[in-house]
Amino acid sequence: MFGLSDVPKFILAFFIVLPVISILHEFGHVFFAWIMGGKNIKVSIGSGKSIFKIGMLDIRQYYFWYGLCTFENLPKRERFGNILIFSGGVLFNIIGIAAIGLLIQHDVLEANIFTYQFTYFSWYYIFFAILPMPYPDGNYSDGKIVWDLIKNKQDVIKERTYQVKWIDEEQHWHVLDHNNSVVRNYEDEEEAIKMAIQIAEGNKPSRVLSERTEGEVKEIHNYPRTPL
Incomplete structure (x- = not known):
């Protein structure tokens, strides 16, 4: 049952852990967009009006909710490049989970509420990213884009x-x-x-x-x- 003692855990999860996971996820997209030659790469963390910008990073008012990466069309190997880019967020989340596990295993970190929430919500992020489905705003999940591209349905990036x-x-x-x-x-x-x-x-x-x-x-x- 949710009680007052759980409030600090709630605050930690939704206002600190989830934004960290979101940033890691978006920079997975950024990494592969950069590797594949994407230009004008930008990352928005959160929704609402912009609070401040640092280089390509745009932090928005509701920084704990939503995130996206934008880039201009790739100069070459567009299909393969987009498969990597749209898979990059999930890949970086998996790397994050593995890194936390290894650090705990080698006594660099102690298992605590942060590491537990980081791992739990990372899997949550991964699940909804790879689930091939359309969103109400006209966007598609990363998983749907990747699956369509694997099937050579390139209309999703045309x-x-x-x-x-x-x-x-x-x-x-x-x-x-x-x-x-x-x-x-x-x-x-x-x-x-x-x-x-x-x-x-x-x-x-x-x-x-x-x-x-x-x-x-x-x-x-x-x-x-x-x-x-």
Whole structure:
């Protein structure tokens, strides 16, 4: 039964241990993204507004909940590289568990509530990362991405581009999908952009471009397929 004596354990687990595990997990993704030539690599720990940034690391208001890694498309060996990147978080969590076990075994660390919680919640993290499932926000679990890539379903990493384009002849804004087909026409630019963003959010990785005049293209939003 949960009592007052368990409150310190709760605080330790959710406000210290879980963020440590999350950082380790994200840097597993970062390590392989870097090895495979990914550019503009960034890591966000937590959710909500940003509190502070150190290099590629962005710590957010609710630092104990959620985390993700973003990177630009790989220059080569994209399928193999993404398998490594999306597996990297789980691999680093497993390495963390093994390291804690070895340190305890060799009397470098004592078994205590921290080491117990670290091991327990690491396995929790691993389970939900490798479970092949979609998330409500349009992202997929790391496990689903890896499994699809192993089966050579590369649509999960193929970026789709959606455009909002002004057509003088028709005096309308066209929303174009990744096949350059018209999804819908709008008189108002904001409504067209809103529709393009809605479609892009549900089809990650994707981006939304706006073209006002011939040759003037501006990126409005980018929704990468992010390792979580």
